[in-house]
Amino acid sequence: MTSVWIVLFRGVGGKTQLPVKRLRDALTAGGFEGVATYINSGNAVLRSTLQRPAVSRKIADICSREFGFEKDVHLRSLAEWRELIANNPFPEAVSVPKFLHAAVLADPPEEGRVETLRGYAAAGERIEIVGTVAYLHTPAGFGTSKLAEKFDRGIGVANTARNWNTVIKLEELARQASRGN
Template structure:
């Protein structure tokens, strides 16, 4: 059995995935130890299915039940633990809302990452480790030019979570593992 952290892209504002009905639908589909975290597109579950099957099953449920048809990323608990361990901004965890980890569908072009660094204000930073981009925006994510340009600038499908959410999802994954 593998514990997966499920990250739904683009939840918030007009796009909602109601957490209780989502948990119930995932449980009915045979996923175990299902948990959700805040109404912004996060779930944790346990399954014997391969990652691709987990994603396609969840995508079908979300389209049918909730009209949700955006990207879904599935990260194993081991990969999530590695994401935390590889954080290149260890001092930034003291203010976790200003540190974000973006799960990337593929490794981005190094030139794109360098171009994004050109938008970083003093003290800001972006580092990519494998298929994770870390953004440190100590003056605020919402006011950062780097953060504003990141989504299109990185050139690969992605979804980001602040460090508070990263740590909470790790805690939920540990509970799901049993």
């Protein structure tokens, strides 16, 4: 059975680059189908008959060999991504999508860590965990938020975050891939 996977690379940007055209070409040459990328910050969508662990290993091997990239790769199925969207605890925040982020977590965080992070939240900022997704609403801006600044280390588990614009675009690309486009 063929599955559609949303691929989130951690730590892309700044010194670490994954050029999107080369990434698309490398993933396609590696046997993945329907490969699409979205902006130069570590996002891809693809189809494969392989199971999640094999897809993850293969992508990591391709990135190591082709790009010298040795960072975390997070995979979510289209169904899991749709669930991520549906479970958004801050639906009113989608009206300004650059201030709403979803962070895919490798594992559920310890509750004490989430409470500590809440202590950094400025007025109006919020964080909620649903399963292995952290939702952050930073209405004054992610880049100036103390909560956002402390999140990565403070959450205590491997993660990678995307703003809501990217979340919606990746769902659209995954939907297209599921139709064979």
